[in-house]
Structures are given as C-alpha cells and as structure tokens.
Amino acid sequence: MSKVIEQDHHEHHDHHHPSGGIKRWLYTTNHKDIGTLYLWFAFIMFLIGGCMALVIRAELFQPGLQIVDPDFFNQMTTVHGLIMVFGAVMPAFTGLANWMVPMMIGAPDMALPRMNNWSFWILPFAFFILLMSLFMEGGGPNFGWTFYAPLSTTYSNDSTALFVFSVHIMGMSSIMGAINVIVTIFNLRAPGMTLMKMPLFVWTWLITAFLLIAVMPVLAGAVTMVLTDKYFGTSFFNAAGGGDPVMFQHIFWFFGHPEVYIMILPAFGIVSTIVPTFSRKRLFGYSSMVYATASIALLSFVVWAHHMFTTGMPLFGELFFMYCTMLISVPTGVKVFNWVATMWRGAMTFEIPMMFSIAFIILFTIGGFSGLMLAITPADFQYHDTYFVVAHFHYVLVTGAIFSIIAAVYYWLPKWTGNMYDEGLAKLHFWCSLISVNVLFFPMHFVGLAGMPRRIPDYAIQFADFNALISVGAFAFGFSQLIFLYLLIKCIRENHQVPAKVWEGADGLEWEVPSPAPYHTFEKPPLIR
Amino acid sequence: MTQEYQKYYVPEQSPWPIVGAVGMFLIAFGAGSFVKELSSGGGYGGYLLLAGMSVIIFMLVGWFNNVINESMSGLYSPQMDRSFRQGMSWFIFSEVMFFGAFFGALFYARMFSVPWLGGADNNVMTNAVLWPDFQAIWPLVKTPGGGETTAMGWQGLPLYNTLILLTSSVTIHFAHTGLEQNKRKQLIGFLGVTILLGCIFLFLQAEEYIHAYTEMDLRLDSGIYGNTFFLLTGFHGLHVTLGTLILFIVFLRVLKGHFQPDNHFAFQAASWYWHFVDVVWLCLFVFVYIF
Ligand code: HEM
Ligand SMILES: [Cu+2]
Numbered sequence: 001m002s003k004v005i006e007q008d009h010h011e012h013h014d015h016h017h018p019s020g021g022i023k024r025w026l027y028t029t030n031h032k033d034i035g036t037l038y039l040w041f042a043f044i045m046f047l048i049g050g051c052m053a054l055v056i057r058a059e060l061f062q063p064g065l066q067i068v069d070p071d072f073f074n075q076m077t078t079v080h081g082l083i084m085v086f087g088a089v090m091p092a093f094t095g096l097a098n099w100m101v102p103m104m105i106g107a108p109d110m111a112l113p114r115m116n117n118w119s120f121w122i123l124p125f126a127f128f129i130l131l132m133s134l135f136m137e138g139g140g141p142n143f144g145w146t147f148y149a150p151l152s153t154t155y156s157n158d159s160t161a162l163f164v165f166s167v168h169i170m171g172m173s174s175i176m177g178a179i180n181v182i183v184t185i186f187n188l189r190a191p192g193m194t195l196m197k198m199p200l201f202v203w204t205w206l207i208t209a210f211l212l213i214a215v216m217p218v219l220a221g222a223v224t225m226v227l228t229d230k231y232f233g234t235s236f237f238n239a240a241g242g243g244d245p246v247m248f249q250h251i252f253w254f255f256g257h258p259e260v261y262i263m264i265l266p267a268f269g270i271v272s273t274i275v276p277t278f279s280r281k282r283l284f285g286y287s288s289m290v291y292a293t294a295s296i297a298l299l300s301f302v303v304w305a306h307h308m309f310t311t312g313m314p315l316f317g318e319l320f321f322m323y324c325t326m327l328i329s330v331p332t333g334v335k336v337f338n339w340v341a342t343m344w345r346g347a348m349t350f351e352i353p354m355m356f357s358i359a360f361i362i363l364f365t366i367g368g369f370s371g372l373m374l375a376i377t378p379a380d381f382q383y384h385d386t387y388f389v390v391a392h393f394h395y396v397l398v399t400g401a402i403f404s405i406i407a408a409v410y411y412w413l414p415k416w417t418g419n420m421y422d423e424g425l426a427k428l429h430f431w432c433s434l435i436s437v438n439v440l441f442f443p444m445h446f447v448g449l450a451g452m453p454r455r456i457p458d459y460a461i462q463f464a465d466f467n468a469l470i471s472v473g474a475f476a477f478g479f480s481q482l483i484f485l486y487l488l489i490k491c492i493r494e495n496h497q498v499p500a501k502v503w504e505g506a507d508g509l510e511w512e513v514p515s516p517a518p519y520h521t522f523e524k525p526p527l528i529r
Numbered sequence: 530m531t532q533e534y535q536k537y538y539v540p541e542q543s544p545w546p547i548v549g550a551v552g553m554f555l556i557a558f559g560a561g562s563f564v565k566e567l568s569s570g571g572g573y574g575g576y577l578l579l580a581g582m583s584v585i586i587f588m589l590v591g592w593f594n595n596v597i598n599e600s601m602s603g604l605y606s607p608q609m610d611r612s613f614r615q616g617m618s619w620f621i622f623s624e625v626m627f628f629g630a631f632f633g634a635l636f637y638a639r640m641f642s643v644p645w646l647g648g649a650d651n652n653v654m655t656n657a658v659l660w661p662d663f664q665a666i667w668p669l670v671k672t673p674g675g676g677e678t679t680a681m682g683w684q685g686l687p688l689y690n691t692l693i694l695l696t697s698s699v700t701i702h703f704a705h706t707g708l709e710q711n712k713r714k715q716l717i718g719f720l721g722v723t724i725l726l727g728c729i730f731l732f733l734q735a736e737e738y739i740h741a742y743t744e745m746d747l748r749l750d751s752g753i754y755g756n757t758f759f760l761l762t763g764f765h766g767l768h769v770t771l772g773t774l775i776l777f778i779v780f781l782r783v784l785k786g787h788f789q790p791d792n793h794f795a796f797q798a799a800s801w802y803w804h805f806v807d808v809v810w811l812c813l814f815v816f817v818y819i820f
Contacts (some may be wrong), residue, residue, distance in 0.1 A: 126554075214626050231564050233671070
C-alpha cells in the first residue's frame with residue numbers, strides 16, 4: 001500500500017508545491033499548512049492568556065489590593081477566559097483536526113480547502129479586536145467570559161460593541177471550520193473506511209463539529225441581544241420591558257454547556273488513540289466509545305441549567321437538570337472504564353504522550369467527580385460561584401483538554417516534522433507541568449469549599465496561605481510551558497530522523513505515509529483492509 | 530479497485546480567503562466602532578464598515594468567479610458536488626439554530642418572564658413589590674416600566690406577505706423542475722417571478738415597518754413585544770434580501786446558460802435557502818403575528 005503512495009507522490013512531484021515566503025501561509029489551501037497555522041496560533045494565544053492568568057495570580061498572591069485595580073482585574077479574568085476557550089483550546093483542536101482527520105480517513109485534503117483557510121485567518125483578526133479593546137478608553141470587557149446581563153448591558157463599558165462583533169466573527173470561523181470537518185468526514189473517506197472503522201479521534205471530532213454548528217449560532221444570538229439591549233433600547237434582559245436577566249443565562253448556557261463538551265470530546269478521541277498505542281492492545285470497547293460520545297453530545301443539550309441552580313428556577317427545573325447532569329457521568333464513566341480496561345494487561349510503555357494521557361485520565365476524572373458534586377442542586381447552593389467551581393473547570397480544561405492537546409502534539413510531532421523530540425526535555429516538561437498544575441488547582445477545592453468567592457481581586461485573610469501556594473503553582477506551571485516552546489522549536493530545527501511508523505504499537509493510516517508527512521497525502525485514496 | 534476514480538479537486542493557493550478575512554475584520558471593527566459611536570458621536574466606524582462590506586463583495590465576486598470557472602471547465606467531480614451540497618445543508622442548519630435563539634427568547638418571554646412579572650407561580654411578591662399594576666398579557670402592549678404600544682395584527686400586510694412567500698416557494702420549485710427537464714422558458718419565467726415576489730415581499734415589509742413606527746407606536750424599543758417582533762422579522766427580512774440577491778445572481782447565470790439539468794449546485798443551494806427562509810416566515814407568522 002505504501003508503494004502506491006510513493007508512486008503517486010512522484011507523479012505530482014513538480015507541481016503543487018508550497019511557494020515560499022509569507023504567501024505560502026496567507027494563500028494556502030493545504031490542510032497541513034492550515035493545521036500548523038491553527039496550532040501555532042493556539043499556542044501563542046495560550047501564552048498570552050497565560051500571562052493574564054499570571055496577572056490574576058500575582059494580584060491574589062496576598063490579600064488586599066496590590067498590583068492592579070479591580071476593574072482591570074475583572075478585564076483580566078474576562079479576557080483570560082475568552083482567550084483560553086475560543087483562542088487556545090478550540091483552535092488547537094481545530095488544528096489537530098486539520099492535520100489529522102484527512103490523513104486518518106485517507107482523504108486528499110479537507111473538503112472545502114479555501115473556506116478552511118478563511119476560517120483560520122478570521123481568528124487572528126477577531127482576537128486582535130478583542131485584545132485591542134483592552135487598550136481603549138474605558139478598558140476592555142470586564143463582565144466575565146460568561147458576560148451575564150446586566151453586567152454586559154447596563155453596567156458594561158463602551159467597548160462592549162467590539163466584544164460583540166469580535167465574538168461574531170470568531171463564531172463564524174468556528175462554524176465554517178466545523179462544516180469543513182463534518183463534510184470531510186462524511187464525504188471524503190477512502191473507500192472501505194466505513195463509519196465504524198474510523199479512528200475515534202475522527203468520530204469525536206465529527207460529533208464535536210455537529211455540536212459546534214448547533215450552538216455557535218445560539219451564542220451569536222446571545223451577543224446580538226446584548227448588543228441591542230445595550231445600544232438600541234431593547235429589553236430582552238430587562239424586567240422593566242418584560243424581559244428577564246435570567247433569560248440571558250438560559251440562552252448563554254444552552255450554548256455554554258455543549259461548548260464545554262466541544263472542548264473535551266476531541267480530547268477523548270486523542271486519549272483513545274494514544275492509550276492503545278502504548279498498551280499495544282486494541283482499544284477496549286470501540287463501539288461503546290462511539291455510542292458514549294454520541295450520548296454525551298445529545299445529553300449536553302438538556303443539562304444547561306446546572307449552571308443556574310441558584311437563580312430561583314421552579315423546583316421541577318432544578319430536579320430535571322440535576323438528574324440529567326448526573327446521567328451524563330454514566331457515558332463519561334464508560335469512557336474512563338474503557339481506557340483503564342485497554343491498559344489492563346497491556347504491554348505498556350511510558351513514552352511522553354502516554355504519560356500525558358495517563359495524567360489526563362486520572363486528573364480529568366477528579367474534575368468529573370467535582371462536577372458531580374456541583375451537579376447536586378442543594379450542594380451547589382453552597383459551591384456556586386466559589387473557587388470550587390474554578391477548581392472543577394480547571395481540572396477538566398487544563399489537565400483535561402490542554403493535557404490531551406499536549407499529548408497529541410508529542411504523539412504526532414514526529415510525524416509532522418520528521419524529527420524526534422528531545423526526550424529529556426519532554427520528561428522535564430511533563431513532571432514540571434504535572435506537579436505545578438496540581439499545586440495550582442488542587443488547593444482551590446479547599447478555599448472554594450471554605451467559601452472563597454471567584455472573580456474577586458481581594459479575599460479574607462483566612463484564605464491567604466492557600467492562595468499564596470496557588471500563585472506559586474501558577475507561576476511554576478506558566479514557566480514550565482516555556483520548556484515546551486523551546487522543545488518544539490528545537491524539534492523543528494534539529495534532525496533526528498524517524499521512520500514512517502514512529503511508534504511501533506501505533507495503528508492508523510497516518511503511520512503509513514513517510515515522516516515528515518509529504519505536502520500532499522492520499523491524492524489517490526488508499527485501500528483500507 | 531476497478532471503480533473509476535476522479536481526482537478530488539484541491540485548488541492551488543488562493544488569495545480570496547485572506548481578502549475575506551480582512552473584510553470580516555473591517556466589518557467587525559467598523560460595526561463595533563460604529564455602534565459605539567452612536568452614543569459618543571464622531572469617528573470613522575461607519576466608513577470602516579462600508580469599506581469592509583465592499584471588500585467582502587469584491588472577495589465574493591472574485592471567489593465565485595474562480596469557482597464558476599473551475600466548475601465550467603469540468604474540474605469538479607460528483608464527489609465535489611456532494612461536498613458543496615452537504616456544506617450548504619449544514620450552513621442552513623446553523624441558520625436554523627440562529628433563529629432558534631430568537632424564537633427561544635420569544636417563548637421564554639411569553640411563557641415565563643411576562644407571566645412571572647404578573648405574579649404567576651410563586652412570584653406573587655415579585656409583582657406586588659416591583660410593579661403591582663402590571664398585567665401579564667400577550668402581546669405585551671404595556672410594559673412593567675409603563676411603556677405603551679399597539680400590537681400588529683395578522684390580517685392585511687402580514688397575510689399578503691405569507692401568501693407571497695408561499696407562492697414564491699412554489700414558483701421556485703417549478704423553476705427547478707424546468708431546469709431539470711431542460712425547459713428553459715419555464716425556468717427563466719418562474720425564476721423571474723420568484724425574484725419579483727421576493728422584492729414585493731420586501732417592499733410590503735418596509736411598508737409595515739413604516740406603519741408600525743409612524744402610526745402604531747410599535748418600535749424596536751417598545752418592550753419585549755417590540756424587541757422580538759423587530760428582531761425576528763428584521764433578521765428574516767435580511768435573509769430574504771440575501772436570498773433575493775442570490776436568486777438574482779443565479780438568474781444572471783441562467784441567462785448565460787451556466788446550468789445543466791444534472792449539474793446545478795448553485796441553483797439548488799439558492800432554492801434550498803429560499804425554502805428555508807419561507808419556513809422561517811411561516812413560524813414567524815404563526816408565533817409572532819397570529820398567536
Ligand atoms: C461529569 C461531568 C460534569 C459534570 C457533572 C459537570 C457539572 C458542572 C456544574 C454543575 C457546574 C456549575 C457549577 C456552578 O457554577 O455552580 C459546572 C461548571 C463548569 N464546568 Fe462542568 N461538569 C462536568 C464536566 C465538565 C467538562 C468535561 C468541562 C469542560 C471541558 C466542564 C467545564 C465547566 C466549566 C467551564 C464550568 C464553569 C463555567 C463558569 O461558570 O464559568 N465541565 N460543571
Ligand atoms: Cu455545564
């Protein structure tokens with residue numbers, strides 16, 4: 001089979017090669033180029049958003065106000081959240097999808113290559129607008145990444161309009177990206193690649209893309225109503241006109257909860273790819289994984305109000321959303337079980353991607369358990385809007401989503417660059433990250449349970465020790481990521497040739513093309529056994 | 530594999546996406562600044578917005594020109610055609626969800642927020658403390674804050690508009706069968722009628738808005754009734770405008786003889802879009818006007 005590919009590659013040798021310079025990146029229609037752009041963009045945003053987190057943690061190192069004024073503190077929490085969600089995690093997953101989905105299903109490229117480039121290039125502009133608003137008179141958005149009304153309407157500053165339109169265009173970018181992924185998967189699979197033969201990363205992305213197309217437009221609706229409420233005198237979120245501020249929360253979380261699954265389903269796909277490779281076993285329960293993913297996605301549409309238990313919903317609502325939320329942990333549990341069962345009696349080795357995946361499984365599960373605690377309505381009355389919630393979502397997002405992205409980068413980096421990364425540095429990166437991330441987020445559970453509210457630049461002195469510790473963890477985690485940056489650059493520059501099949505236990509079409517993967521792969525569809 | 534395989538066309542580099550991204554940037558930044566400056570005054574936001582729209586139009590012309598040329602020179606396989614179709618269907622699905630958000634707001638207001646403000650369920654005290662005189666009725670012609678307005682009936686213009694759009698959905702269907710059976714006259718005639726109906730719809734809609742503003746005191750800021758009324762019909766109107774423009778471009782391409790009975794994705798997409806706009810109107814007519 002690989003012979004076919006080489007012939008094919010030879011035929012097309014002298015045309016269709018990337019033209020050099022900046023034009024290559026501006027005009028490209030190549031899924032690998034666009035994937036690279038997405039990944040670098042996400043990494044840069046990760047570092048920028050990370051700096052904002054460090055501003056937050058520097059302020060919270062001690063009780064009292066020291067470094068920034070409260071309004072700027074609020075802008076930092078807001079923009080940190082927006083950047084990490086829309087600028088780091090989502091583009092990173094889209095970048096991975098761009099690189100890997102066509103290669104995994106034996107497609108020549110993404111289905112709509114030009115639109116692919118368009119969806120990428122909108123993003124830097126969207127974030128430019130968002131970041132620029134920080135430097136404008138009156139400051140940037142300061143109402144939290146969830147932009148609850150009336151904070152974002154009656155009480156927000158003048159740059160809200162820029163926030164609204166920047167969210168609009170990043171939403172368009174995500175929708176176009178998702179359409180591309182879905183169409184590629186449905187229409188460009190090589191003959192023989194039936195749906196139930198697809199690698200799980202492809203499956204999870206298919207379902208993620210569906211979620212994206214379903215809920216990003218709802219986000220667009222929400223920001224539009226904020227815009228008209230603030231600037232054009234409507235009263236969607238104003239009781240004096242017959243509306244309701246709580247209505248905002250319903251619309252937002254109808255988007256927001258599926259959004260958190262948008263940020264974790266591809267992670268499930270990544271871990272389901274890596275764990276079998278280094279356990280040298282097939283994935284345990286492939287089809288149950290597929291069905292679990294699909295049911296998580298469907299359930300995610302009917303749990304949104306677990307973010308709103310304290311708004312005074314009718315009792316029926318409280319109960320309905322509590323039980324549905326708890327139901328989600330069943331398919332999530334199925335996944336964790338399957339990963340563990342895959343490792344069970346496997347011939348395991350612990351390369352860096354595997355280390356990050358195992359860390360993912362353990363730490364994400366902690367986040368899932370704290371989620372379950374939050375899902376209990378009466379308990380949430382106590383936990384809501386405390387640092388416990390912050391601990392919960394950082395366990396699922398940082399040690400969940402981000403760790404899986406890092407694992408994926410280590411796993412496929414040799415395929416992308418043709419070089420092996422520096423194992424020593426990677427180990428250093430792993431251990432520094434693993435330890436510091438727990439120093440950073442674990443104590444948040446305790447201060448949260450003790451009642452420390454989130455999104456406040458000052459706190460009562462009984463929380464001082466834990467907060468100092470948290471801030472130390474934060475800076476350590478932040479600086480650990482510079483090791484990663486250095487490692488990436490080193491890996492791209494240096495020459496440690498790897499074979500086509502980088503990991504001996506790996507399975508999948510991407511390992512049958514040479515490393516680094518040629519500019520065009522599978523221009524003729526491969527044969528699937 | 531003995532099956533014949535036609536290569537999937539992957540275009541070489543294209544400048545249009547980045548042009549489009551710059552256009553989107555100008556639109557977003559321009560619109561944001563423009564709205565900001567509505568209150569503070571001055572500024573250049575409006576010009577940026579216009580510039581952005583021109584860039585996007587320039588991009589669309591260039592991009593579609595490329596696509597049409599590629600399609601006409603036979604570069605596209607049936608598989609490519611499927612990509613386009615699926616892409617368009619998902620795009621329409623995303624539009625459905627966008628309208629869903631506004632319908633959701635409408636239903637929430639009607640089923641929860643307005644009755645609650647009037648004291649329904651366990652909200653007796655809300656009503657008693659905040660606005661004891663407030664009566665929960667729909668259409669909400671008197672807001673809790675005291676703003677008054679009148680409700681738009683469904684007879685007259687809205688009813689005509691419903692009939693017009695329904696008819697246009699039928700005419701575009703006949704245009705399509707004309708195209709499939711290679712009956713050019715039928716195609717051109719019915720497509721022309723569809724575009725005309727679209728224009729009449731928009732004209733009547735504008736009349737209705739003028740009537741609402743000048744005689745009925747029904748404005749965008751007239752409480753939740755006016756809000757949902759204008760945002761729903763307004764976004765729908767924008768979609769009709771876009772749909773009419775697309776149909777017009779398709780019409781020009783029909784005159785040029787671009788479509789074959791078995792290969793006419795652009796026509797198909799335009800007609801899907803038109804049907805979608807029609808269905809949205811039906812929901813509007815039922816939930817905004819009648820009930
Ligand atoms: C077992 C599964 C999960 C359950 C039962 C669960 C439950 C909850 C609940 C009840 C809340 C609201 C807490 C409050 O505000 O009082 C919450 C918040 C949150 N969850 Fe989860 N969750 C789960 C998994 C996830 C996953 C996988 C992610 C993302 C990858 C996630 C991200 C978030 C975020 C970002 C918030 C906070 C949003 C905010 O207020 O800013 N959760 N979760
Ligand atoms: Cu949630």
